[in-house]
Amino acid sequence: MNTSTDPESPCNDDALAAITILRYHEQVDTNLTGSDAETYIRAVQAVFHAQQEDRIGLFSIVNHPPRSQDIYAPNMPSLRHSATLIALRQEIWSVLLYRRSFRLPLYGTEDCSQFDPDDNADDYDWANRILVWCAYALKFCFGTSSENCPEAENHPKARAERWNALKTFEHNWDAHLPPHYKPLAYRARDPARGQYFPKMWHANDCQVLALQHVELTRIVLAVHGAKDRRLGIGAHAAGLALEELLRGATRKICGLALSNHQDQPTMVTAGVGISLCGEYFDDPGERQAIVDFMADLERLHAWPTSSVVDALRSAWGGGP
DSSP states (O other), X not given: XXXXXXXXXXXXXXXXXXXXXXXXXXXXXXXXXXSOOOTTHHHHHHHHHHHHHTTOSGGGGGSOOOTTSOTTSSSSOHHHHHHHHHHHHHHHHHHHHHTOOBOSOOOSOOOTTOOOTTSSOOHHHHHHHHHHHHHHHHHHHHOBOGGGSOGGGGSHHHHHHXXXXXXXXXXXXXXXXXXXXXXXXXXXXXXXXXXXXOEEEOSSXXXXXXXXXXXXHHHHHHHHHHTTOOSSTTHHHHHHHHHHHHHHHXXXXXXXXXXXXXXXXXXXXXXXXXXXXXXXXXXXXXXXXXXXXXHHHHHHHOOOOHHHHHHHHHHTTSOO
């Protein structure tokens, strides 16, 4: 902790890697500790702050260290690159699980409207872009600490431009999906046979995690956009359509995870999606499938799920 916040050498790669490991254990140990104190968030903030002051921060993670070069050649060494991505993903999970503000400093602006499906970006580059897009969407929708949010960013015109850029990326992704992100195989959900989630097989874990974060961001943007809807004719239908979108996105997140169930991050991401939208499922069989999924997540990957399941059962009226 002292090393990571030392102003003389704040960008310690080993410290950042250690912090992400300790932060992971802090998250999975909530069954023992009773709560997630987020003790290490200030240390992560300090490292992010120092990196971005050195102009090698969040924006540089969009492009991974070239695999054709020595790993020490890029501006951001691969250890720091990997640890930064993990820290960013951990923060995304925490914001969504606890419905709190985004606490990592994101300086400058990211033009999410820039989208070229024909460029040379590989699976990892696209996954990193999606994580950054998700981070900016959470910052926009959940807010951030005042010291990390310039006053100009809250100007109505600036917010409108950022909202349009975030939605433009979503539209472009749906309309121009990179060809290598298409599934190798797909099986639709079949509730009559007890198959409540679709199955999608992809080339690697990286694609799965990226596609899950697309759906998580879609959920956040859809709910935030619904806040501006007014009462009147069509409001009820719009509400029903929103709920169906939330269910559909959650089913896809879970289906992606089940097709890749040996990978802990993808399973945890699905658990985060369930914590957001599980309340909107009303079919008893589908509810049971959600509870079974959460049980597998805790049994196979030691991720605590009991508090989420208890909250869902309460929201469902006591079952299943």
